[in-house]
Amino acid sequence: MTLWLTGLSGAGKSTVAYALEGRFRDAGISALVLDGDAVRAGLCRDLGFTPEDRAESARRVAEVARLLNEAGVVAICALISPFAVDRKRARDIIGAQRFIEIFVDTPLAVCAERDTKGLYAMARKGALGSLTGVHQAYEPPAAPDLRVTTVDQTVAQSADRVFAAVQPRLAPNLGFAATD
Template sequence: MPSKPSLIWHTAASRPTAGNIVWHGGKVSPVEREHLYHQRAATLWLTGLSGSGKSTLAFELERQLLDQGHACYVLDGDNVRHGLNRDLGFSPEDRHENIRRVAEVAHLMNDAGLFVITAFISPYREDRELARQVIGDDRFLEVWVRTDLATCEQRDPKGLYAKARAGKLPNFTGISAPYEAPDRAALTLDTRERPIENCVGELLTLVAPRFV
């Protein structure tokens, strides 16, 4: 496995920036946004193998949250790579940068008062931990979609596993690149035998204490 650079993350006030840049505080407090949206913002970070069900769960959760009157948005791995991260590949370094950018976006959206649901393989434990630091431990809810490799490969909704097995997709998680399981997930879900309604129900239970 290629080595990954060890990077240090910082709070918004202390992250390194170009010269002559100053952090500007606004006139709207997090409490005001909580009152506006009737929620305490958080990021539900769904991680797991390709085909595990992350995007399916994320978009169904978004639908149900919106139906209940909660402001939220899904940041999906494929969708983000159509725009914001279109310049990144799948090397360990590019995966790191992919997660760094997504975490920064989630942080900003949480500051705006929104629930954020991310659906990213995010295979490296270190990168997910750094995302937790950027977003904030009090707002970061890691969810491991623990569907096993055999099931994901059998599903293969995008035909990616077949290409990876044929050597056409290098650095593919689960085949030629590792997946490091979470060691302190707030919730673990296995979509092999459980219906989506059941899994989404657990996600709603996880976030419900943040409804105000």
């Protein structure tokens, strides 16, 4: 399966994604995080933050996730992926059966307060022109497979909630599925 975490910068996608990766590995399941920052340092280093480049970045990540899934590896994608059309395309590439859209639903005010990368401060100073939620729209998923909150929750609680929700879908891999 592919877990596709979408949300604003600072929402907690990477944090939850890496915690989840640990949960899967502890359960003996191969999982790999495809994180926006890491991807932008390599696979997508030729791309910027225009809507077109964001679309291409999401497409490439989806193609890699598909390959991982074909190899039996859980892909955990942590990408702002602000546009619904790009997430829809990712679902089409990966296959609806395998694609789990997870909305890391942290309000903009909380993300700006956290400002883990200093991006919101830079935006306030006018030093940045493409920040999602400030200069560019964030289109929240209308019907995410899962919504996770990170407000008043520890990282462990947020990750546990996602892991518990997707665990039933892993049953066939673990050999627990009823035979039919």
